[in-house]
Amino acid sequence: MKTKIITLLLCISLSATVCAQDSDYTLIEKTVSYYLDGGTNNDFETLKKAFHKTATMKFIRNGKYVEVNAIEFFKKAITPGPKQNRKTYVSYINISGNVANAKLQIDYETFSFIDYMNLIKIDGEWKVVSKIFYRKKN
Incomplete structure (x- = not known):
């Protein structure tokens, strides 16, 4: 009986963790959608x-490292x-507790941006x- 209760509690705990991560995944999708949709529109x-x-944005322009405030840019x-x-x-999207990273791709006709x-x-x-990004020719 004691083993069944411990197993049940473990299952409930794991379910709660999975649900929380699903919720965070959805919230992160919403956040990056603000970026993608705002840019598209x-x-x-x-x-x-x-x-x-x-927030910072870092990239290479003309062979030189550039770092700017993302919102100001x-x-x-x-x-x-x-x-x-x-x-x-x-x-x-990768999540570890209260931090995460996401890889995004934005395709134009002749080039793409890869954003991390x-x-x-x-x-x-x-x-x-x-945010860091790379621009590649298609």
Whole structure:
């Protein structure tokens, strides 16, 4: 009897962990969707919901390392206009407690962006705290 109770409690505990991770997965998908949808629709207000105010973006431009505040970068880069012709994908999401990373792909006709986002759960909300990316020719 004691073994059955311990087994039952273990199963309940594992189920709760799986459910919590499913919930976090969905919340992370929502966060990265703000970024993807905001970019596709040229909607800065939606895009910035994905990022913590101090989030960084790091990349190589003309062979040189560049690091910028992500929100400030997109504030200058995004101008209202028609929806962009691109396809977006969430390749994977990895979660470890209150941190996660996600790999995203944004395909245009002649090139693609591969984005790696690092996220932290702050006060129950997932935010991108850093982004690195690579632009590849198709």
